[in-house]
Amino acid sequence: MTRGTEMTLVGGAKPQKRKRSPRDWTRAKARAFLNVLVETCNVSQACRETGVSISAAYARRRIDAAFRAQWLEAIGLAYQRLELVLLDRAFNGIEKLVTRKDGSEERMREYSNQLGLALLKMHRDSAEEANLELPPGDIEEIRERLIQKLRRLKDRNGTEAQIA
Numbered sequence: 001m002t003r004g005t006e007m008t009l010v011g012g013a014k015p016q017k018r019k020r021s022p023r024d025w026t027r028a029k030a031r032a033f034l035n036v037l038v039e040t041c042n043v044s045q046a047c048r049e050t051g052v053s054i055s056a057a058y059a060r061r062r063i064d065a066a067f068r069a070q071w072l073e074a075i076g077l078a079y080q081r082l083e084l085v086l087l088d089r090a091f092n093g094i095e096k097l098v099t100r101k102d103g104s105e106e107r108m109r110e111y112s113n114q115l116g117l118a119l120l121k122m123h124r125d126s127a128e129e130a131n132l133e134l135p136p137g138d139i140e141e142i143r144e145r146l147i148q149k150l151r152r153l154k155d156r157n158g159t160e161a162q163i164a
Contacts, residue, residue: 025052025056025060029050029051029052030060030067030070032049032050033046033047033050033052033057034046034070034071034074036049036050037071037074037075037078038074038077038078038081039078040078041075041078041079041081041082043057043058086115086119087119089112089115090111090112090115090116090119092109093109093110093111093112094109094110094112095107095108095109095110096108096109096110
């Protein structure tokens, strides 16, 4: 082995090291894959841009819990970005250039009713929940549960302090 040659640990009955192949996953390759996934929310595109096969990406996700967690986080972030873009389009519309028969042009905003209705449907439960007021009895019950939980945490921390 020469210095500077990157090696990969190969699993199996008898783990061993071998020279790293361009197809092997590295931290840099995983980071690049996840960055593209955050930007596009598209596994196929992330694979293409990082030179990874789709089957290899899914195999890595299946066997590597940390990578699986990062994958889920990337999809979650991409979903949030997509939702923000759609909300912006629903509220602010999309600018269109309209050409009239006489050849004149006018810029106008187009608002998608379908997009707005889909977003309303998606967030209806959250909006209704936010508008509900809790009866006074529920507030007292919640307050009592929080106080009990804080006492348990205080007791647990006191016990841990004595052990240390």
